[in-house]
Amino acid sequence: MPALLIVVYAVVVYLLFLVVLCYAAGFFAGFGVPKGIDDGSRAAVPAAVAVDLLLLLLFAVQHTVMARPWFKRRWTRIVPGPAERASFVLAASLVLALMFWLWRPVRPVVWSLTGPGADALWAVYAAGWVIAVSSTFLVSHFDLFGLRQAWLHARHVRYSPPPFTERGIYGRIRHPLMAGFVVIFWSAPVMTAGHLLFAVAATGYILAGIAFEEHDLLQGLGSTYAAYRARVPALIPRPWLRRPAPGSWRSEENDRKQAT
Numbered sequence: 675m676p677a678l679l680i681v682v683y684a685v686v687v688y689l690l691f692l693v694v695l696c697y698a699a700g701f702f703a704g705f706g707v708p709k710g711i712d713d714g715s716r717a718a719v720p721a722a723v724a725v726d727l728l729l730l731l732l733f734a735v736q737h738t739v740m741a742r743p744w745f746k747r748r749w750t751r752i753v754p755g756p757a758e759r760a761s762f763v764l765a766a767s768l769v770l771a772l773m774f775w776l777w778r779p780v781r782p783v784v785w786s787l788t789g790p791g792a793d794a795l796w797a798v799y800a801a802g803w804v805i806a807v808s809s810t811f812l813v814s815h816f817d818l819f820g821l822r823q824a825w826l827h828a829r830h831v832r833y834s835p836p837p838f839t840e841r842g843i844y845g846r847i848r849h850p851l852m853a854g855f856v857v858i859f860w861s862a863p864v865m866t867a868g869h870l871l872f873a874v875a876a877t878g879y880i881l882a883g884i885a886f887e888e889h890d891l892l893q894g895l896g897s898t899y900a901a902y903r904a905r906v907p908a909l910i911p912r913p914w915l916r917r918p919a920p921g922s923w924r925s926e927e928n929d930r931k932q933a934t
Contacts, residue, residue: 678828680754683757683824687761688763688819690767691763691767694770694774702862711777711872712864712866719867721778722778722779722868723780725778726780726872727871730879736765738883740762740765741762742890749761755823755833756824757820759817759820759823761820778868779868783866783867787864792863795863796861796863801857802855802857805843805851806853806855808843809843809854812844813844817836838895838902840902840906847906848902848903849884860873
């Protein structure tokens with residue numbers, strides 16, 4: 675595949691992802707989009723729950739399987755390596771769009787806040803998006819969404835993954851992107867049964883996904899990531915962090931060099 679075509683493909687996929695991401699912000703808030711999480715045709719509760727769980731399962735399978743190293747090795751026999759990450763982003767965006775389209779509301783209200791309580795939750799909701807999006811720029815935003823791989827390929831530069839970092843919020847929690855999404859899912863002034871179903875299932879998937887991701891990170895970064903995991907919590911920051919063991923910085927630096 676010509677390098678220019680891969681760049682164009684990655685850019686188009688990224689723009690599609692931005693559209694889906696903006697729609698997601700409105701979908702969970704129930705504002706500014708044709709269909710929010712509590713909108714749509716009504717169905718019997720068992721049928722609606724079954725459809726919603728199947729949609730969540732589809733996203734979980736796509737996201738988990740396509741992110742695994744063994745799948746990437748096989749996938750890149752079909753898709754050019756520089757387009758692999760963009761293809762992952764494309765698949766995830768299409769599955770999310772499908773979920774937004776087919777999601778069935780489950781109406782009973784679990785809780786409903788108004789006034790200052792609702793305003794506070796909307797502020798937390800916005801903060802969740804800030805945490806999630808800003809965290810991608812602390813590692814490599816354009817690598818995460820496949821643009822960097824395509825650009826380096828077009829410039830005939832060998833790809834190397836972004837170096838391990840503890841900058842900013844990564845020095846307080848290991849998975850700020852996932853933490854931001856957990857905040858987003860639960861910050862609903864009006865929490866319906868359908869929204870609660872999504873929040874519970876998505877949070878459970880995030881916890882499972884973290885376990886898979888950390889297994890891969892330990893395989894790739896070794897004691898660097900093991901020491902980082904021992905110091906820094908996964909999702910909820912501590913008031914203080916554990917100090918690294920004496921002499922561990924030299925070992926971690928060697929592991930970083932080997933991993934990169």
